[in-house]
Amino acid sequence: MKAKIAVKSTKSDRTRAQILAAAQALFAEHGYQNTTIRDVAARASIDPAMVIRYFQSKDELFARAAAIDLRLPALKASDAGRIGDTLIRHFLEVWEGSGKGMAIMLRSATSNEFAAEKMREVFAKQVGPVIASVGSKSSAARRAGLVSSQLLGLALCRYVLKLPPVVALSREDIVAHVGPVLQRYALDEMSVNRP
Amino acid sequence: MKAKIAVKSTKSDRTRAQILAAAQALFAEHGYQNTTIRDVAARASIDPAMVIRYFQSKDELFARAAAIDLRLPALKASDAGRIGDTLIRHFLEVWEGSGKGMAIMLRSATSNEFAAEKMREVFAKQVGPVIASVGSKSSAARRAGLVSSQLLGLALCRYVLKLPPVVALSREDIVAHVGPVLQRYALDEMSVNRP
DNA sequence: CTTAAAAGTCAACAATCGTTGACAAAAGAG
DNA sequence: CTCTTTTGTCAACGATTGTTGACTTTTAAG
Secondary structure: OOOOOOOOOHHHHHHHHHHHHHHHHHHHHHOOOOOOHHHHHHHOOOOHHHHHHHOOOHHHHHHHHOOOOOOOOOOOHHHHHHHHHHHHHHHHHHHHOOOOHHHHHHHHHOOOHHHHHHHHHHHHHHHHHHHHOOOOOOOHHHHHHHHHHHHHHHHHHHHHOOOHHHHHOOHHHHHHHHHHHHHHHHHOOOOOOOO | OOOOOOOOOHHHHHHHHHHHHHHHHHHHHHOOOOOOHHHHHHHOOOOHHHHHHHOOOHHHHHHHHOOOOOOOOOOOHHHHHHHHHHHHHHHHHHHHOOOOHHHHHHHHHOOOHHHHHHHHHHHHHHHHHHHHOOOOOOOHHHHHHHHHHHHHHHHHHHHHOOOHHHHHOOHHHHHHHHHHHHHHHHHOOOOOOOO
C-alpha cells in the first residue's frame, strides 16, 4: 500500500480526467442518448470497461459531466440599472468559454428527466436569487422566468439548433439587442419602447 | 376487390390515424429516442408490426408525426405596429391548441439532426418571411433570429422544461410581457425602455 | 358459399447498448 | 527480485430495439 493518504495516483487521475473530457465533449455534441459508453471510451482511447470502473454507471458519468455552475456575480441594488447588460455579457462569457455545461444540459434536458430537473434547479437557485436581488420579491419568480426564457432560447438557437441568423450574430450584436430585453424583464418594465 | 377507387378502406384509415395520434402523443412527451415502436403500438392497442406496415420505418413515422405548420397569417405593412402582439397571440393559440408539433420538435431537435433541420426550415420559411414583410430586408434575418430565440425559449421553458414560474404565467401575462419584446425585435427598435 | 385481398398476430433475427467478471500487464513497496 | 496493488484488456451476458417474414383471421366481392 502506498504511503500517500490524501493524494491518489497521478495516472488514474489523468485517465479519469480524459474520460470526463471525452464525455463532456460527446454529451455536448450529441446529447445523453446518442452518446454511448463505447463512444466515450474510444474518444478517451481506453476500454469501455474502464469508464464504468472509474464512474459507476452512465448516469453517474453524466451527472459528473453535467455539473454546471453559472458563477453569477452577486449584485447590489445599485447595479439594477445595468443588470441586463451585466447578465448577457456574463452568460456569453460562460457559454462561449471552455465550459460545455449549458450545451450538455440543453441537448439532454428535453428528453432526460434528470437533466430537466437539474436545469430547473440551476435557474431556481442561480438565476432566481440574482433577479430577486433587484426589484420586488413578489414578482421575482415571474421576472426570473421571463429572463430564463430569453437566455435559454438564445442558447438553444445559437449553440444547439444553430439557426443561421442567430449564429451569425456577433457578441456585441447580442449585447445590444438582448441586453435591453433582459433589463426590461429583470425590472418588470412594462412600457412600450419609444424609438 | 372493392369498387371504391379514390377512397381506401375505412378500417385501415382509422388504425393509421390511431397510430399517428399515439406517436404524436408519445413523441411530444418523451422525444424521439425515448419513444419505441412498441410503445406506440401499445398505446394504439395494436401489434408493433402494424406500425411498420403502415409507416415504413420509425423515421418515416416521426416525419409524419412531426409535420408542422405554424399557419402564420400574412401581414400587411400597416400591421407593423401590432406585430408583437399578433405574433405572441398566434403562437400561444397554436401551442396550446391541439397541435403537438412544437413540443414534438423541441423534444427531439436537440438530439436528432432531422428534427433540427426541420426546425431551421420552419423558422426560415415561416417566421422569416413574416418578419421580412415589416421593416428593412437587410436586417430581416437578424430580426427573425431574435424573434425565434424568444419564441423558442418561451416554448422550451413552458412546455418542455416546465420551469414553474413560466408555467404559472397566464396567457395575458405572456402577451403583456413578451409581446412588446417581440415588437422590439421585429422592428429593430434599439432604444432603452422608459417607464 | 367460395375465394382472394386486406388486416392483424406471433415469433424471431440482427444489431446495439450498459454492464460484469475473469484475467493479464505494470508499477511500486519490502 | 518478490509480491501486492493498481491499471488495463478481453469476451461475454442480458436486455432492448427496429425490423422482417410466415402465418392466421377478417372482410367483402363474385
